[in-house]
Amino acid sequence: MGEVPERTAEALGGRGAEPSSGASPRRAVVIGGSMAGLLAARVLADHYARVTVVERDRLPESADPRPGVPQSRHTHVLVTGGQQALESLLPGLVGELREAGAPWVGVPRDLVQWQAGAWYRRTPATAHLLTGSRPLTEWLIRRRVLADPRVETAQGTEVVGLEGDAARVGGVVVRERGSGASQGLRSLIADLVVDASGRSSKAPGWLAAIGAEPPREETLDTGLAYASCVYRAEADDSTDSLGYYIVPNPGQVHGAVVLPVEDGRTLVTLSGLRGGEPPTDHDGFTDFARRLPDPLVHRWLVKAEPVSAVHGFRNTANIRRRYDRSGPEGFLATGDALCAFNPVYGQGMAVAALNAVALREALGSRRTPGTRHVQRAVFRSSQQAWDISAGSDKTMPGATGNAAASRAVDRPVNWYLARVQRRAAADPLVGAAFRSALSLASPLTSLFAPRIARAVRSEGRPAPHPTRRGGGRPRAARLRREQHGPVNQFTGPRSGT
Ligand SMILES: Cc1cc2nc3c(=O)[nH]c(=O)nc-3n(C[C@H](O)[C@H](O)[C@H](O)COP(=O)(O)OP(=O)(O)OC[C@H]3O[C@@H](n4cnc5c(N)ncnc54)[C@H](O)[C@@H]3O)c2cc1C
Numbered sequence: 001m002g003e004v005p006e007r008t009a010e011a012l013g014g015r016g017a018e019p020s021s022g023a024s025p026r027r028a029v030v031i032g033g034s035m036a037g038l039l040a041a042r043v044l045a046d047h048y049a050r051v052t053v054v055e056r057d058r059l060p061e062s063a064d065p066r067p068g069v070p071q072s073r074h075t076h077v078l079v080t081g082g083q084q085a086l087e088s089l090l091p092g093l094v095g096e097l098r099e100a101g102a103p104w105v106g107v108p109r110d111l112v113q114w115q116a117g118a119w120y121r122r123t124p125a126t127a128h129l130l131t132g133s134r135p136l137t138e139w140l141i142r143r144r145v146l147a148d149p150r151v152e153t154a155q156g157t158e159v160v161g162l163e164g165d166a167a168r169v170g171g172v173v174v175r176e177r178g179s180g181a182s183q184g185l186r187s188l189i190a191d192l193v194v195d196a197s198g199r200s201s202k203a204p205g206w207l208a209a210i211g212a213e214p215p216r217e218e219t220l221d222t223g224l225a226y227a228s229c230v231y232r233a234e235a236d237d238s239t240d241s242l243g244y245y246i247v248p249n250p251g252q253v254h255g256a257v258v259l260p261v262e263d264g265r266t267l268v269t270l271s272g273l274r275g276g277e278p279p280t281d282h283d284g285f286t287d288f289a290r291r292l293p294d295p296l297v298h299r300w301l302v303k304a305e306p307v308s309a310v311h312g313f314r315n316t317a318n319i320r321r322r323y324d325r326s327g328p329e330g331f332l333a334t335g336d337a338l339c340a341f342n343p344v345y346g347q348g349m350a351v352a353a354l355n356a357v358a359l360r361e362a363l364g365s366r367r368t369p370g371t372r373h374v375q376r377a378v379f380r381s382s383q384q385a386w387d388i389s390a391g392s393d394k395t396m397p398g399a400t401g402n403a404a405a406s407r408a409v410d411r412p413v414n415w416y417l418a419r420v421q422r423r424a425a426a427d428p429l430v431g432a433a434f435r436s437a438l439s440l441a442s443p444l445t446s447l448f449a450p451r452i453a454r455a456v457r458s459e460g461r462p463a464p465h466p467t468r469r470g471g472g473r474p475r476a477a478r479l480r481r482e483q484h485g486p487v488n489q490f491t492g493p494r495s496g497t
Pocket residue numbers: 031032033034035036037054055056057067068069071074075076077078079082157158159160196197198199226313315316334335336337343345346347348349350351352
């Protein structure tokens with residue numbers, strides 16, 4: 001496995017040095033070189049003379065998993081709102097992903113989907129998911145961002161603290177990964193520090209250590225656990241769909257996603273709640289699929305050939321850190337370090353991109369915007385995903401955390417949204433609006449438009465079992481066509497999907 005050539009960050013100063021000021025070139029340091037860190041670096045490069053991404057891993061020069069992103073072995077769909085945001089940050093990226101083999105799955109047409117206790121009618125697609133593997137998506141973004149000579153990396157380097165005081169952060173304290181606890185500590189001085197170190201960020205503790213106020217944390221944990229395994233694309237012609245998507249709900253807590261990834265493989269993720277986690281051996285994994293509300297995924301697994309180990313993942317709580325309310329100047333958080341979601345809703349990568357778009361707009365909106373102004377804008381761009389994820393998770397059995405309680409004022413809205421979900425399965429109009437909001441391409445308020453409200457009031461007939469749409473080509477033939485078909489269906493921001 002090759003590694004990304006490093007334009008190494010030199011000028012690792014002595015402890016306690018001052019931030020650059022006056023005529024000296026301004027520098028931003030980004031903690032973490034994954035999705036959110038890379039996209040923030042892309043934006044900061046237009047505003048700072050130097051942008052240094054500090055990453056504890058050595059970054060592979062290929063689409064391979066790496067230790068710092070353990071979730072990369074699990075299903076990672078890129079929803080419409082994320083495709084649009086990425087395309088505006090890195091024009092042409094969606095086409096590059098498709099050319100590299102990331103499948104383009106039309107919803108609801110191409111999916112056998114079970115949600116809110118109902119099958120979805122497989123009407124023509126009103127949204128598309130990009131279902132390439134997470135290592136592929138991250139690699140293509142990394143290649144583009146690190147090609148910019150204004151962005152440098154310090155790889156194999158871990159941030160262990162901050163420089164500064166209660167009023168202002170002035171840099172980070174780093175050490176080479178693998179060196180002893182207090183050996184070889186260096187300071188990297190910066191005008192702006194952006195925390196993009198993911199959901200397990202240690203920044204609240206680092207802030208407290210320099211006397212600054214750590215953020216209040218909101219948490220909501222359903223105890224959801226994932227297990228995933230890669231299969232050789234099967235020659236199963238029993239369906240003309242491209243995948244299966246079984247979404248858990250309070251009455252049926254098991255989930256499944258069966259989706260094509262690049263290179264003719266299929267990634268299968270199964271999920272269950274605390275105490276009912278999917279096993280990580282092949283037989284147990286297959287057997288677990290019997291718990292789903294329909295035998296189709298189990299039947300698929302029995303016939304399919306696994307080509308990887310089964311990997312588990314348990315750290316899936318919704319966590320939101322309220323940096324928008326308090327914090328020193330010179331410090332921002334983005335991506336999962338700011339707001340991490342239950343992955344079952346497939347939003348985190350999209351929000352990392354939306355955060356970067358918000359950062360770009362906030363930095364461009366004033367001559368020298370204050371850190372809090374910028375942080376509030378970035379925070380707002382996570383709000384819709386939080387409302388969807390936390391709103392749904394509050395209804396799951398056994399949800400814990402200080403954000404788990406339902407408020408009385410939310411009940412009428414929740415009642416209405418539950419009806420929207422039920423109608424979305426069979427009514428194409430409601431379905432299209434629901435998908436668009438869920439994929440962060442339109443605001444949740446669009447679900448309250450009069451024509452949607454009218455449709456939601458009627459009961460309608462449930463959709464039939466959708467294994468076959470009728471008249472469609474078998475799955476294997478459709479996959480070949482989708483993967484090698486034209487890539488110009490995405491025509492730019494806010495269109496095409
Ligand atoms: C099981 C699972 C499935 C998911 N599925 C989807 C999906 O279908 N669609 C979707 O959009 N999102 C999905 N997500 C969410 C997605 O993975 C995250 O939202 C996304 O990776 C956030 O990117 P990030 O850069 O903020 O954090 P991360 O990707 O977690 O990256 C953090 C980076 O910081 C580095 N780092 C950490 N600490 C330090 C330190 N002290 N010093 C230096 N570097 C450090 C790490 O090595 C890593 O590179 C899923 C998440 C999980 C857990």
